[in-house]
Amino acid sequence: MQGIKLKKSKSSTKTINRYNVYLENVDSGFLAKEYYTKRKETKLYPFRKNGDGKIVAKYDGIKCISFPDAKGPSTGVSVNDNFGYGFTKTKGVSGLFFYLQKKVPAINEVSFISKGKTELADSILKLNIKDFNRIESDTNWFKDKSKKETEFSYQTTLSSILPQNFTKPKTTKYTKNSLSKFLKTKNTISLSESDKKEVQKLFFESGITRDTLLKTRKEINIVYIEDVIEEFEDILSIKTKVSDLEERWHQFFKKHTWIFSQIFAFPAIILKDKLNVGGHTIEDDKDRIIDFLYKSNITNNVAFIEIKHHLSGLVNNTPYRKPHIYSLHKELTGGLIQVLDQKDTLLKQSTILGTKAQSFNSVCLLICGQSSSLNNKSKRASFEHFRWSNKDVIILPFDEVLEKLKMMLKLIKKDDGKKGKASK
Numbered sequence: 001m002q003g004i005k006l007k008k009s010k011s012s013t014k015t016i017n018r019y020n021v022y023l024e025n026v027d028s029g030f031l032a033k034e035y036y037t038k039r040k041e042t043k044l045y046p047f048r049k050n051g052d053g054k055i056v057a058k059y060d061g062i063k064c065i066s067f068p069d070a071k072g073p074s075t076g077v078s079v080n081d082n083f084g085y086g087f088t089k090t091k092g093v094s095g096l097f098f099y100l101q102k103k104v105p106a107i108n109e110v111s112f113i114s115k116g117k118t119e120l121a122d123s124i125l126k127l128n129i130k131d132f133n134r135i136e137s138d139t140n141w142f143k144d145k146s147k148k149e150t151e152f153s154y155q156t157t158l159s160s161i162l163p164q165n166f167t168k169p170k171t172t173k174y175t176k177n178s179l180s181k182f183l184k185t186k187n188t189i190s191l192s193e194s195d196k197k198e199v200q201k202l203f204f205e206s207g208i209t210r211d212t213l214l215k216t217r218k219e220i221n222i223v224y225i226e227d228v229i230e231e232f233e234d235i236l237s238i239k240t241k242v243s244d245l246e247e248r249w250h251q252f253f254k255k256h257t258w259i260f261s262q263i264f265a266f267p268a269i270i271l272k273d274k275l276n277v278g279g280h281t282i283e284d285d286k287d288r289i290i291d292f293l294y295k296s297n298i299t300n301n302v303a304f305i306e307i308k309h310h311l312s313g314l315v316n317n318t319p320y321r322k323p324h325i326y327s328l329h330k331e332l333t334g335g336l337i338q339v340l341d342q343k344d345t346l347l348k349q350s351t352i353l354g355t356k357a358q359s360f361n362s363v364c365l366l367i368c369g370q371s372s373s374l375n376n377k378s379k380r381a382s383f384e385h386f387r388w389s390n391k392d393v394i395i396l397p398f399d400e401v402l403e404k405l406k407m408m409l410k411l412i413k414k415d416d417g418k419k420g421k422a423s424k
Helices: 093-103 129-142 147-161 178-184 193-205 210-236 245-255 258-264 330-347 377-387 398-412
Strands: 004-008 016-023 026-036 041-044 047-049 055-057 064-067 109-113 119-121 124-128 268-275 290-296 302-307 364-367 393-396
Touching: 004 026, 026 055, 093 129, 093 147, 109 129, 124 129, 129 147, 210 245, 210 398, 245 290, 245 302, 258 290, 258 302, 258 364, 258 398, 290 330, 302 330, 330 364, 330 393, 393 398
Parallel strands: 064 109, 109 124, 302 364, 364 393
Antiparallel strands: 004 016, 016 026, 026 041, 041 064, 047 055, 119 124, 268 290, 290 302
């Protein structure tokens, strides 16, 4: 609002600072803000400019928004003088409070608290900030719904935080095929955690047979693995080395850590990524040393994983001894020494593993380069001689990891014989 300023009122005291709204430097007489200096409490009185150009209360019922803990929510409530205070429209919060005062006209103050439960005491709604954050999350997704849907959602939200004052609305009867019609109108759907739980509950309580569930799970697995393969191939298609290429691969494997179980062929979990072997405990996270520390679920034995990138060399381009002996590329030997050094450094500091894991002649994994870069028989032979002579380090090129994923997909799809986008 243009021409709005707040100035300290003459009624201010040492313990209470009061501020009136001035419109074009003229005192409107409307008290907009109070600050209690001793208990550090702020009270805001939302206001607006009406059609006659006068400053009036913004809401019919709610006259005051207070912050007795000197704290308030980070979003959802405007504390800007020019906006006249009040609940914001951005995420639909404003609409819910208009609905609230319509249903409970007695409320004239909303008091935000950081401790204690949300409750309606006489004319004051004591609103826990965590509950308000839930309200904001709810209103964000139903703000664009129809009036009937919105009011149903308001009632549902308020009944969850004020069950003594609001009853849960009766659910409408579901009409067959309405869900499928709704889904067909949507290109993408973003589900909240509560949405996922309800969908899961609906799925298992819908009377779907076990065979259908198994088939559905299989189809989901196929789509998921196809997407992982597509993501893998997208990174693999990069032809020039970029500064963050190694980091892209790290983030990919961090997101899909189950791939390592396929490589090691035993059930395991990632214990830590980017572990600082120079630290004192496994929770230390100061420097990047080991890409992944892997642990067997059965024996607690750890494995050390180092991720390079697919453009790393495996053998040199020119032969070491003509015509068929090739020496190893420095990126391969460097990665090999690096992961062995990391293992040695960590095992010398027994406090890092603590009680979470143990090391029994732990294996190392180095993912580096591509087998397809070995463009003649002699290069392939030199690489194979070297990698299978290493008993402590598994060397696996990126394109071989991709083949493992495609083989897994082929096994899952074997029963129906369908062809997916990744099986070429």
